Amino acid sequence: MWNGLKNKGMALLLCVGFLMGCNSTSKALETELPQPAPTAELRGQIVFAAKPSEKEDYELFLLDVQNGDIKQLTDNNFADISPDLSPDGTKIVYAANPNGIYDLYLLDVNSLEVSSLLTDGADKSEPVWSPDGKTIAFQSNGYGDNDINIITIADGTVQRLTEEDSQDSQANWTADGKDLLFVSDRDGDFDIYKLSLESGMVTQLSANDYYEASPVCSPSGEKIAFLSKRDGTFNVYMMNVDGSEETVLVQNGFTNHSPEWSTDNSELAFITDTSKGHSGINMIKIASGEVYQILDGYFHYAGLSWKE
Numbered sequence: 001m002w003n004g005l006k007n008k009g010m011a012l013l014l015c016v017g018f019l020m021g022c023n024s025t026s027k028a029l030e031t032e033l034p035q036p037a038p039t040a041e042l043r044g045q046i047v048f049a050a051k052p053s054e055k056e057d058y059e060l061f062l063l064d065v066q067n068g069d070i071k072q073l074t075d076n077n078f079a080d081i082s083p084d085l086s087p088d089g090t091k092i093v094y095a096a097n098p099n100g101i102y103d104l105y106l107l108d109v110n111s112l113e114v115s116s117l118l119t120d121g122a123d124k125s126e127p128v129w130s131p132d133g134k135t136i137a138f139q140s141n142g143y144g145d146n147d148i149n150i151i152t153i154a155d156g157t158v159q160r161l162t163e164e165d166s167q168d169s170q171a172n173w174t175a176d177g178k179d180l181l182f183v184s185d186r187d188g189d190f191d192i193y194k195l196s197l198e199s200g201m202v203t204q205l206s207a208n209d210y211y212e213a214s215p216v217c218s219p220s221g222e223k224i225a226f227l228s229k230r231d232g233t234f235n236v237y238m239m240n241v242d243g244s245e246e247t248v249l250v251q252n253g254f255t256n257h258s259p260e261w262s263t264d265n266s267e268l269a270f271i272t273d274t275s276k277g278h279s280g281i282n283m284i285k286i287a288s289g290e291v292y293q294i295l296d297g298y299f300h301y302a303g304l305s306w307k308e
Contacts, residue, residue: 034293044308050298081302087133095125137171175221205243225259263308271301
């Protein structure tokens, strides 16, 4: 769910920070150059944010991963980033900064009509739908540092879920919708935590000296994909939902971000920044470790979401 860009505010928390130490929990796998994507085997749509050209603003696009058709969804003079498709594929929640700070908006995929979801004077980003489509989690700096919040779509009620004196960000739902995964530096460096919505209990899932980010639960609810900066750049890792058995999926010497599962749990899409101003959307097959390129040709990809 993130980008590797130097934009403003909390919207780019993922690719800022530092790491002390270099002790990997599993043998590093060097991935080869991406192959052309096996489009006949893929299903669904990917909504992504990117710049059409290097000097333009970030816009939203919709990619049919099987036939390669791309539809531009927004066209304006401000940044549209961090998109997430609703479970039914009809709406996109995203962050945009037409007023100088990042607010939350909804876009109808068919009509392309945009409506304001939340504008409250605070920077907000990383919105993500709950599995039932009734609630959206997001991060906000409305109380000084970043906290995890949720907003109920039906009535616009906002609830602040974390209140620690720390940076709590990059929330994502577990498959059953009962918990939220998130990233926090409450213990000194950025680790991955799980928050129970019923009890409010917070459980730490990773505990090391590395900068970890962007936890995403698989649709089966068994695995969590995440990022970890263990060798100077963000690479893609996977662990069990309880935080055990970490394995490295992608370690290629570049900055990787915005991991997103396919609906059948067999692939993981992610963005790779290969050089200054250039990035693309890649995919790894979990079983074989083969890496494929889904899309190239845009600048500074800034988040993606993959739905059936």
